[in-house]
Amino acid sequence: MAKTRTLIVAGEAFPLAKTGGLGDAITGMARALSEARVPLTVMLPAYRGVTAKLKRVHTVATLTDMPGGDASLLAGTCPQSGLDYLLVQNDALYDRAGIYADESGAEHPDNGTRYAALAHAAVRVAAGLPGVLRPTLVHAHDWHAGLVPLLLRAARLHDVKSVMTIHNLAFQGLFPMECADLYGVPDWARNDDGAQAWGKLNFLKAGIRYADRVTTVSHTYSREIMTPAFGCGLDELLRSRAGDLLPIPNGIDDVLWNPARDPYLRSHRYSVRDLANKAYCKAALQREFGLRPDLGATLMAMGNRLTEQKMVDVAVQALPEALDRHPGLQIAILGQGDHRLEQALLEIVDRYPGRCAAHIGYDEGIAHRLHAGADILLHASRFEPFGLTPLYAMRYGALPIGSRVGGMADTIEDPGPRAPLSAMASANGLLFDGDAPQAMSAAIERAVNLRGHHLLWRIMQRNAMTADFGWRSAVGLYASLYRSLVEPESANAPAAPAGQQVGRGAVARLPRSGGAMPATI
Ligand code: ADP
Numbered sequence: 001m002a003k004t005r006t007l008i009v010a011g012e013a014f015p016l017a018k019t020g021g022l023g024d025a026i027t028g029m030a031r032a033l034s035e036a037r038v039p040l041t042v043m044l045p046a047y048r049g050v051t052a053k054l055k056r057v058h059t060v061a062t063l064t065d066m067p068g069g070d071a072s073l074l075a076g077t078c079p080q081s082g083l084d085y086l087l088v089q090n091d092a093l094y095d096r097a098g099i100y101a102d103e104s105g106a107e108h109p110d111n112g113t114r115y116a117a118l119a120h121a122a123v124r125v126a127a128g129l130p131g132v133l134r135p136t137l138v139h140a141h142d143w144h145a146g147l148v149p150l151l152l153r154a155a156r157l158h159d160v161k162s163v164m165t166i167h168n169l170a171f172q173g174l175f176p177m178e179c180a181d182l183y184g185v186p187d188w189a190r191n192d193d194g195a196q197a198w199g200k201l202n203f204l205k206a207g208i209r210y211a212d213r214v215t216t217v218s219h220t221y222s223r224e225i226m227t228p229a230f231g232c233g234l235d236e237l238l239r240s241r242a243g244d245l246l247p248i249p250n251g252i253d254d255v256l257w258n259p260a261r262d263p264y265l266r267s268h269r270y271s272v273r274d275l276a277n278k279a280y281c282k283a284a285l286q287r288e289f290g291l292r293p294d295l296g297a298t299l300m301a302m303g304n305r306l307t308e309q310k311m312v313d314v315a316v317q318a319l320p321e322a323l324d325r326h327p328g329l330q331i332a333i334l335g336q337g338d339h340r341l342e343q344a345l346l347e348i349v350d351r352y353p354g355r356c357a358a359h360i361g362y363d364e365g366i367a368h369r370l371h372a373g374a375d376i377l378l379h380a381s382r383f384e385p386f387g388l389t390p391l392y393a394m395r396y397g398a399l400p401i402g403s404r405v406g407g408m409a410d411t412i413e414d415p416g417p418r419a420p421l422s423a424m425a426s427a428n429g430l431l432f433d434g435d436a437p438q439a440m441s442a443a444i445e446r447a448v449n450l451r452g453h454h455l456l457w458r459i460m461q462r463n464a465m466t467a468d469f470g471w472r473s474a475v476g477l478y479a480s481l482y483r484s485l486v487e488p489e490s491a492n493a494p495a496a497p498a499g500q501q502v503g504r505g506a507v508a509r510l511p512r513s514g515g516a517m518p519a520t521i
């Protein structure tokens with residue numbers, strides 16, 4: 001077997017630092033790969049409090065001439081995940097409240113420097129540091145690590161391969177081109193064929209442009225991002241790299257998200273074989289949120305970032321109508337984000353006391369109890385690269401209403417409103433199209449009506465709770481991708497590139513970016 005050693009570089013990893021699904025995905029993927037004996041280390045910034053969460057922390061190197069000043073490289077192990085970490089410590093950059101933004105939600109003004117420093121640290125490790133194992137491959141995630149593939153090429157480290165995974169194309173990391181010197185971006189990349197877009201330095205574009213392979217987290221999203229509607233301005237570049245773009249769907253951590261073992265449910269754990277305790281979880285959730293105690297109510301949860309990506313602006317229009325139309329409907333909302341949307345939801349809460357309640361904030365325990373107590377999860381998205389939350393809900397027997405985009409189109413099975421009712425026996429949730437409030441209302445209505453068909457609902461719950469969304473298949477695909485890059489001749493063929501699934505005719509004429517490097521590199 002080919003010997004690969006991977007350095008995973010990311011802006012977050014649960015439980016050390018998490019703002020959303022990226023943190024879950026990094027740890028889930030790294031743990032699953034590690035359990036399959038794929039050697040790896042995860043690199044993160046040493047945000048406030050992170051070092052204290054690791055054991056056996058020690059300094060392995062001092063990194064000088066870095067963006068933002070000298071940094072220490074610390075090594076340690078996470079007791080919960082068992083993963084080995086390298087932390088980039090520069091307190092002036094990372095020891096502050098909030099990962100990407102401060103407590104008021106304002107982005108840190110020096111984020112460009114903070115994540116340029118992370119990328120430089122990864123490249124120093126790739127170049128070789130005494131006492132630190134040198135990786136054969138760096139796996140960069142999202143814009144936070146986007147400069148890594150470019151800097152590897154700038155350092156002429158051609159023996160260290162790079163994979164860029166896109167978890168969310170909407171966040172690209174755009175900074176003034178005047179910062180290119182500070183970030184150590186070479187002259188040859190400061191143009192539209194390189195790391196520039198819209199006159200700015202674009203970290204994610206740099207990653208997509210210069211990585212050996214690009215992956216994204218679901219089949220549908222891998223096709224969507226090559227279209228203008230979902231490509232966030234980078235669809236042409238992505239089409240040009242179609243032959244190197246692979247969809248590798250995420251999984252979920254089915255140990256952490258398991259109603260039979262979940263410590264957040266205390267004595268009310270349950271499983272697909274015996275759902276009796278789910279009723280206790282529902283009563284507890286109604287108490288926790290101040291909803292009217294009523295086990296007969298249909299309790300619909302919403303637990304996500306309160307943003308337009310998650311169609312909260314549409315929900316603000318659709319929820320009052322749903323509450324008016326269905327007197328037995330209750331809504332529990334957990335989330336934080338756009339203050340305007342938070343405010344609009346709180347106004348609905350005021351209008352429907354005892355029937356609609358919200359917890360504005362971020363709380364891991366409530367997120368677990370929300371799925372355990374709910375009958376339905378509303379998870380609407382204008383785009384959803386993968387969508388872990390609906391799969392967590394499914395594990396807990398809360399059936400998701402999702403949008404037919406990205407990962408949700410791949411994971412939620414719904415024969416649709418026009419199929420005979422009996423066809424829903426193969427469903428594990430509901431899907432709707434577009435972002436019209438009427439479409440969302442109609443989907444809520446369908447779910448409420450379906451819940452009235454008790455046996456059918458139970459079958460759908462069983463489908464949802466027993467579906468296998470673990471990391472196993474992703475592990476095989478990543479391991480084979482790593483091997484194919486590091487020792488091409490010894491590897492199995494990796495997964496089919498995304499371009500092959502959309503028909504490659506349209507993209508075959510575009511140049512492959514890997515072949516267009518300037519001769520100076
Ligand atoms: P995204 O990463 O786009 O937000 P995902 O559904 O893939 O979407 O992942 C979201 C993750 O963030 C889930 O683990 C979810 O439970 C968590 N999450 C989102 N908002 C909150 C919140 N307010 N409190 C606790 N967890 C949250």
Ligand code: GLC
Pocket residue numbers: 020021022025167168217250384385386387388407
């Ligand atoms: C991003 C996406 C989400 C995905 C997560 C993990 O945050 O918005 O859909 O599940 O990353 O890949």
